[in-house]
Amino acid sequence: MITKALFKDDAYLTTCDAEVVAINDRGGVILNQTCFYATSGGQPGDTGFIERQDGSKIEVTATVNGETKNDFVHILAEGSPTLEIGEKIVLHIDWERRYKLMRMHTACHLLSVVCEYPITGAAVGENESRIDFDMREPPDKADITAKMMELVTQNHPIFTKMISESELDANPDLVKSKNVKPPRGVGDIRLVCIGDDSSVDSQPCGGTHVSETQEVGAIHIGKIEKKGKENRRFRIRFGEMPKQ
Numbered sequence: 001m002i003t004k005a006l007f008k009d010d011a012y013l014t015t016c017d018a019e020v021v022a023i024n025d026r027g028g029v030i031l032n033q034t035c036f037y038a039t040s041g042g043q044p045g046d047t048g049f050i051e052r053q054d055g056s057k058i059e060v061t062a063t064v065n066g067e068t069k070n071d072f073v074h075i076l077a078e079g080s081p082t083l084e085i086g087e088k089i090v091l092h093i094d095w096e097r098r099y100k101l102m103r104m105h106t107a108c109h110l111l112s113v114v115c116e117y118p119i120t121g122a123a124v125g126e127n128e129s130r131i132d133f134d135m136r137e138p139p140d141k142a143d144i145t146a147k148m149m150e151l152v153t154q155n156h157p158i159f160t161k162m163i164s165e166s167e168l169d170a171n172p173d174l175v176k177s178k179n180v181k182p183p184r185g186v187g188d189i190r191l192v193c194i195g196d197d198s199s200v201d202s203q204p205c206g207g208t209h210v211s212e213t214q215e216v217g218a219i220h221i222g223k224i225e226k227k228g229k230e231n232r233r234f235r236i237r238f239g240e241m242p243k244q
Contacts, residue, residue, distance in 0.1 A: 002071070003021075003030060003031055003034055003070065003071065003072040004032065004033035004034070005033075006033055007034075007036070007208055008160070008190065011102060011209060011210075011211075012211075014035065014093045014098075015035065015090060015091060015093065016034065016035040016090070017089075017090055017091075018033050018034060018088070018089055018090070018091055019031060019032045019086065019088050020083045020084065020085055020087045020088075020089065023085070027075075027080075027082075028066075028073035028074060028075055028076075029073070029074040029083055030066070030072065030073060030074075031089075034063075034072050034091060035091055036048065036060065036072065036074060036091060036093060037063060037098070038065045038072050039062070039064050039065070040065060040069065040207070041122075041180075041206055042121075042123045042124050043101060043105055043207045043208070044101065044124065044125075045062050045064055046060070046063045046093050046094065046097075046098055047059075047060055047061055047062065047063070047093075048091065049092050050074070050076075050083070050089045050090070050092075051090040051091075053087075053088060053089070056081075058077070058080045059076065059080065060074050060075065060076060060077075060091075061076065061077050062075040074091075098208070099210075100127070101125075101126060101208065102209055103210055103215060103216045103217060103238075104124050104125060104126070104129045104236065104238075105129075105207045106158065106194075106209045106210050106213065107129065107148070107216050108122060108124060108129050108131055109201060109203065109205070109209070110148045110194075110201075110213065110216070111144070111148060111221075111234060111236060112131065112201070112203070113151065113194070113201045114147040114148050114151070115133055115139070115234065117133040118133065118134040118177070118178035119131060119132065119133060119177045120132040120133065120134050120178050121179070121233075122177075124207070128222065128237050128238075129236045130233055130234065130235050131233070131234050131236070132227060132233045133234065134178055134230055136229075136230055138224045138234070141220075141221040141222075141223075141224050141241075144221050145219070145220040145221050145241050148219060148220075149218070149220075151194075151200065151213055152216050152217070152219065153213075153214065155213055156194050156195040156196070156199075156200050156212065156213045157195065157196065157211070157212050158192065158193070158194050158209050158210060158211055158212060158213065159211075160190055160192055160193065161190075161191050162188040162189065162190055162191070163188060163189050163191060164188055165188075167189075168182065168189050168204065174191070174204060175204060189204050190204065190205065190206055191203065191204055192204075192207070192209055194213065217238065218238065218239050219239070220237055220240060220241035220242075221235065221236060221237075221241070222236070222241075
């Protein structure tokens with residue numbers, strides 16, 4: 001069941017009309033289109049609520065993919081009333097939470113620009129995110145913070161574009177993850193680009209991001225942890241770096 005993913009073209013879309021096209025065997029709701037992002041690539045799925053035609057609201061506690069990346073399943077709060085196939089509803093995102101995730105996801109991309117090592121893992125959070133790098137000796141966290149904040153204050157534009165799988169094969173350095181590769185056989189690859197003409201960065205990503213780096217706001221590296229002989233975990237947090 002293919003759902004039109006409206007967030008791919010407009011990450012700032014907080015509400016949309018939709019129609020119920022299926023209910024899975026666990027009560028998850030599949031719609032013809034959605035502005036809700038589904039958990040993927042380290043970014044949590046959206047939460048919010050469904051507004052029915054009578055004005056009543058049903059809480060959406062999570063959004064996940066179904067059998068493919070084109071399937072979006074909206075998980076309802078336990079005990080919620082059952083929706084009807086063909087029912088027309090309105091989706092409303094928890095925007096405060098989503099916007100934090102957008103800012104944090106962009107911050108993760110900025111860290112990958114400043115710290116040019118293969119990525120072995122990542123997770124985007126509302127107040128703290130982490131990226132694991134394949135490296136032995138990490139640089140000074142204050143220096144990394146300063147370089148990230150320089151990119152933030154330069155206010156580079158952020159945009160997306162599509163490339164073919166063959167174009168990605170011709171530019172393997174676009175993929176920064178050591179363990180996870182972009183999905184194949186689902187069409188063109190979506191790139192998230194930073195800077196005029198991708199001058200700062202360009203990498204495959206299906207997540208939601210802010211439209212310019214300045215929107216990320218103040219961020220800092222809160223901690224760098226050793227997670228193996230050649231694995232270092234960087235924790236990104238909102239706000240200015242605390243004074244030592």
